[in-house]
Amino acid sequence: MKAPQLPKINVPWWQDGATTSEALKEPHYLTKGVSAFWQRMRDWLAWPLAQLDPLTCSEPLLDLLAWDRDIQRFDGEPLSLYRKRVKFAAINAKDAGSVAGFKAIFERLGIGIVALKERERRDEWDVITIEVRDSAMAQNSRLMLELIRQYGRTCRRYRFQVSYPAVLGIRHGTFGHSFSLYVASNLPIHTLTANGQQMNHNKHVFVASMREQ
Structure with missing residues (x-):
């Protein structure tokens, strides 16, 4: 609950001690x-x-509020982070049972989860992989372990996977071109010339046979 702000005191110009004189006078300081x-x-x-x-x-x-909400301050925890954990303790406990809620817990405390992967392998069905940025892992490792201890699921193992984002820039622009293809080849040429001539042909057939007498 937030208390309302006080309204601004507006003094008439002839009583503000500044409008009718070059130097500030007593009504101004009194106000x-x-x-x-x-x-x-x-x-x-x-x-x-x-x-x-x-x-x-x-x-x-x-x-006292932290004790009432089951929050323990770990070694080296900043006061601002400790206050946030106490403030969001109730909603964090409510969201701990779902994938979207577990991501929301980390986001409320300034840690962005890239992905939350479950049942990736059949032989390790109880392993949950949390993919985070390399900077988040380096700066908030103790906090992430504390969140898993308090809001992690029963009978589950958690594993962190660090991703290194790479930014690729591609410049674009318009261009035009013309294309021409010329093919040259050296093929041998053979010419066959036929000259017509008259031909004479004679044919004789002789047949011989033997008979018995």
């Missing part, structure tokens, strides 16, 4: 003093409301 006083009163009254928000409460009360 500033009254505004500062009521702003401090507003902060005092809104302090209990701020303690209900893990992002703005004091550290002793933050530890």
Whole structure:
């Protein structure tokens, strides 16, 4: 719950101490003093409301909220990250049972999951592969292990797979061209010439046979 802001005090121009004179006069400082006083009163009254928000409460009360929401601060965890884990503890516990919800848990804490792969191999059906960027693995390794410990599925093994993105740039443009193909070959040429001549031909057939007497 957020407390409303104080309205701005607008003093008439003939009483603001600045419009009718070149130098600032007493009404101007009086207005500033009254505004500062009521702003401090507003902060005092809104302090209990701020303690209900893990992002703005004091550290002793933050530890109490973390204990109530089953959050343990690991060694070296920044305070800002610790506050986020306490704030999103309830919604994270609700989303832990699905693939989309598990990705949302990481995204709420600033870690982007590229892919979440299940049952890739038949002999290792209980292995879940989490594919992340190399920078996320290097900067948030301790946090990722803590999230798996707290929100991981029962009887499942988790394995990280690091991907290295490569950016490829291709420039494009218009171009034109003309194409011509010429083929030359050296083939031998054979010429057959026939001259007509008269031919004479005589044919004789002789037959001989033997008879018995």
